Structure formats: structure tokens, C-alpha cells
Amino acid sequence: MAQQLSFDWPTRVALEPDDFFVSDANAAAYAMVSDWENWPDGKLALIGPQGSGKSHLARVFQHLSGAQIIAARDLGDATLAPPEAPCLVVEDVETLPHAGEEWLFHAHNHLRATGGRLLVSAASAPTRWNIALPDLASRMQGTSVIRIGDPDDTLLGAVLMKQFQDRQLSPDLRAFNYLLRNMPRSFEAVAWVVAELDHAAMAEQRSITVPLARVVLDKLGADGR
Template identity: 50%
Template sequence: MGEQLSFDLPVRAALGRNDFYVAPANAQAVAMIEDWQGWPSRKLVLVGPPGAGKTHLTHVWATLSGATIIAATDLAMADIAGLATGPVAVEDADDIAGDQAGEEALFHLHNLTLAEGHSLLLTARNAPNFWSLTLPDLASRMQATTLAHLRAPDDTLLAALLMKLFADRQLSPNPEILPYLARRMDRSFDAARSVVAALDATALSEGRPITRAMAAKVLDNMAE
């Protein structure tokens, strides 16, 4: 029998507060997002590895505060004065390191947003002292910003993340699959996304539901 035709359905990430599982690895960051009106100097840098939930929490904060979300790499072409009329979230702020126009735009956005009495959230993979910013005034302001960390997941958080990633793809695997995967896969958010994507593709290709045996096969293939 030939391989079954697979149809890639849209992956719609659930980004509401109720979709975010709170665990020791992220509890501090969640608490700071929810208590955003108490941020020192009205600004916060949310730090964590790719897939850790930075974008999810950014959307949660935008819902709470009414903030506008913008990618750091879009700042150089943005209307900084217009953005600064309300709270602003800048995603992947470390991506503009060494980009003079981008760094200057972030510097002006930082100063104007705070001067207007609004709050500023920034996300990045690492703390600002590792960003290699070339604009000294921006570097000093970023390094003086309070940090909230999203840590590496424990088994409970990893299982919850897997559940969410499956749900985003409209998949409902047997509950035993989640702890099985969490115990055997690389302990990272990127690995969770890769495993779920591979299982989704395999299930579509083979035309059968996700099973423990399929999970074992996918993990073995990814380890090769």
C-alpha cells in the first residue's frame, strides 16, 4: 500500500493565560507578567531559550496591558513616537545587536515610552549584558532593567508543554505518551517542538494514531 496523502492543517498556538502551564521553571516570570504594574522603572526583560514561552507570555501581557507587540528587527522602520503612546513589547531585542539603526530606534523607544508614563517589555535569549550592544547608552539602560527568567523545564512542565503543542496541532495522543516522551527526549523546549512535529508528520504519513511504539521510533530516528 502506498503512503497515505498527508494534509498539513494550520498550527494555531493557544496564547491565552489559561493555556500557559505554571511550574517552578517559569513561576517567577508568570508572576512578574501578572504584576506588571509593579515593575521597577516600568520595564522588564523576559529571558529564556527558544520555545520557552516568551512569545506566549508577551501576548498574555499585551492582553493585560493593551500593549503593542513589535519585533526588534522592525523598529528601525517603525513609528517610534506612535508606539510610545501606550505600553510596548519588543520581541527578540538581542537580534538588533550591532545594527546601528535598530539600536538607536530601541534607545528612543525606551526613553519615550517611559517618559510618557507607559511600560516596556523586552524578550531575549540571554540577559542584556550578553547582547553585545554597540550603543553605550542603550546597553546601560538595558542592563539596568529587571530580569525575569524562563528556566529549563522539569518533567511536569515538559509534559504540559507537549500536551499544549499536540493541542495546537489538533492532536490528542494517548495520555501515556506524554510522560514517556518527557522521560526520554532531550530536556529542551526546542526538542519538544521537534518531537511533536515529527510525530504529527509520521502519523499523517502512516495514516494511524500516535502510539508509544511510534513515539519510540521517532525518538530513535531523531537520535541517529
């Protein structure tokens, strides 16, 4: 019988502060978010690729500060109320509609005037955000930036494990180790590989073993990722 990883697989995405795994790749970001009371000018831009843990760190900040979390794509409604909490997170600012720029501009100024804190997240730096409102663009570009680096082997293993947990998957131990040794070292690749394994295992009614992992990694290479 194939050896299986033995864990208590959660029934939801684990985003509690104690679930966050710190390694060399994200230690600086974790330390900066945790030191939220001392952010320069009361704001911080958290930058990292998809799957790097930005949303998880936002929830760490929420736990520490009581912050309200809003997705930038939801800020297009002109009737949206001002921030309700003393601190605010706006996630994925690249998705901010132009109709929401005025709201974010006033929220920024309100938090600054009241001593609140603003955490914004994105995959790219503020200088690359497509913000049409000049006053908001200048304020975002003046925000201190902290980046989550590419995953080291320790973090890659933790992210891979979490992706399996979030999907309620229990891979063969040898398949897990095979993936760690052979997959591309990026957060995007982890998300893609686990999603493909989930779909393949369900469609073919197969366990996640080395042969299936090999098929998925071969497909990854064929797709040029």
C-alpha cells in the same frame, strides 16, 4: 483499539492569559510579569529558551496593560511610527537589526518619560545582546531580568500537550506518557519531538503511538540533541 487522548483540540495557537500554565519553573516570571506596574525603572527583560512561553507571557502582559507587541526583527524600518500604546513589548531582541536600535532607544526613553512600561524578551541576558548603539546597550543592560527555568515534569507535560494541540495532533495516551518518561527535559526538545512526530505521522499516514514515538526519540539521540 489504541487508547486516545480526548481533548477539544483548538484550531490555532492558544495564547490567551487563561491558557498559560504556571509551574515552579515559570512561577517567578509569571508573577513578575503580572506585577508590571511595579517593575524597577518601568522595564523588564524576560529571558528563556525558545518554546519556554515568552510569547505567551508577553500576551498576558498585553492583556493586563494594553501593550503593543512588536517583533525586534521588524524594527529596521526608519519610518516606523513611535509606540502607539502606553506600554510596549519587543520580542526576540537578539534579532534587532542595527538600523532599529535608534528607534528602540527613543521608544525606551519615551516610555520612561511618560510612565509607560517596556517588556523585552530574548533567549540570553542583555549583556550578551549585540547592540552597537552604546546608549541603548547601557539602558538594556540596566534592565531587571527574570528568567524562565528549565521545565519541571509538570511544565514539560503541559508544554508537550500544548505543542500537540497547536498542531491539531491527538497522540495515543501511551505514546504521550512514553514521551514524558523518555524525552530530554528541555523546551527545545519538546518542539523538535512534536514537529518530527507531526511530519512522520503525515508522511507515513500513521497514528502517533509508542513505536513512532520511539523512532523519533531514537532519531533525537542520533542527532546528538
